[in-house]
Amino acid sequence: MPEPPGSTTESAQAAVPDVPEKPSPPLSGDGWRRLMRDLGAPRKKRTAEQDRGLFELLRQYEFRGPAYDIVMDNLAGAARRIMLAGIRNGSVFAECARIGRPVTDEGMIALLQEDAGEREEVVAELLAVCVPRFKRYALVDGGWKPNGGASLQTFLVGALVRELPNTFRKWARDHQRNKPGLTDxxxxxxxxxxxxxxxxxxxxxxxxxxxxxxxxxxxxxxxxxxxxxxxxxxxxxxxxxxxxxxxxxxxxxxxxxxxxxxxxxxxxxxxxxxxxxxxx
Incomplete structure (x- = not known):
């Protein structure tokens, strides 16, 4: 008996071909020049005008392709350094408390501050969670405004700080589950x-x-x-x-x-x- 129109059986679903994602447009010579101009010097704070130029370039290329990858690598690399330093000196935890999202486990905070490997693990997890959100909400949906006052870098770091308490709790729970059972x-x-x-x-x-x-x-x-x-x-x-x-x-x-x-x-x-x- 033939399947009725609109059937959602497995065979009908399998017959629907996947639609390939449209390839990103290639970056033009002018695009490369604009990218290099607005990225600025390594580890040097960008101006508001440069941030605006980067945003417009990324929007022109639909927030995909080499321009997007390079800009996000730049933003994520700087955010990583800021968060590693802030966790080690405690300023990030002070900021979490200021915005009403305190981290209160002093023992685990001390471990994180003393152990470089653990800090790297926590910050890597933060970036894995926050960078896709940053693309969607800050860039694609227009949450970041060129004239809003905060730089692209500050916007991303702010997202990492807000997410830190959640990532910290997950990391701490994992450590508690994996620690040696010396209380036997x-x-x-x-x-x-x-x-x-x-x-x-x-x-x-x-x-x-x-x-x-x-x-x-x-x-x-x-x-x-x-x-x-x-x-x-x-x-x-x-x-x-x-x-x-x-x-x-x-x-x-x-x-x-x-x-x-x-x-x-x-x-x-x-x-x-x-x-x-x-x-x-």
């Missing part, structure tokens, strides 16, 4: 028996470690596990993607939160003071 009592009890390289582990009970680790960031879990297994600080630091001194400082701050360790070591650093044999 059967594993924690080995701290008191294993000849670890850090003598502070011999001064605390498994229960104390479990309570302290419950509120610690994932980096501390990694440090604790590697210390338990006898890794040197150089390898611990390499695993975290930070310097050896920074890794030791993170561990020192953690041990200071455990009262018994603080009392047994007057300067709060279990790595600097030991008996002649190197173990207590």
């Amino acid at each position: 009592p059967s594993r924690l009890s080995t701290f008191g028996r294993t000849p670890a390289t850090d003598p502070v582990l011999h001064a605390v009970t498994a229960d104390q470690i479990e309570r302290a680790l419950a509120g610690a960031d994932p980096g501390i879990h990694v440090i604790a596990e590697m210390i338990r297994l006898g890794y040197p600080w150089a390898e611990i630091a390499q695993a975290l993607g930070i310097g050896e001194k920074a890794a030791q400082q993170r561990w020192t701050r953690f041990t200071r939160k455990i009262g018994k360790i603080g009392k047994s070591d007057g300067n709060g650093n279990g790595n600097d003071e030991s008996d002649e044999g190197g173990q207590r």
Whole structure:
């Protein structure tokens, strides 16, 4: 029996050919000259007139093709540098709080500020989310106005800042799911028996470690596990993607939160003071 007109069966759908996307028009010689003129010097702030020229050029070429790719690479590269620096020095989090979208997990903020690899991961995710939105809402739909006051760069960075709390929460959840399970009592009890390289582990009970680790960031879990297994600080630091001194400082701050360790070591650093044999 023949299919009725307008049928949406799989066979009817398969018969409908895909419509190829119209190719973007080639960039003319004048287009290239306008592009290079309005992009300006590397890492130098563009004028409002240059931004207006770029926008008009992109609109002429339907926000596709080589001009669009080059402009977005330029904007995204600058936005990446701004966000990496802002996360590291805390100014981005201050801006999030100012606009009513605070990020409040101090432990995870500290990890992000200390770990360059994690910052790169978060900013890359931000750009993956925000650049397509920027194209649609700011450029194609006309959300960005040449006479609106904000530059193209500021408009994109503002979008990244507004999205940061969402991306930050997702990143933090992923870390919590993937961190080592050191709160398992059967594993924690080995701290008191294993000849670890850090003598502070011999001064605390498994229960104390479990309570302290419950509120610690994932980096501390990694440090604790590697210390338990006898890794040197150089390898611990390499695993975290930070310097050896920074890794030791993170561990020192953690041990200071455990009262018994603080009392047994007057300067709060279990790595600097030991008996002649190197173990207590």
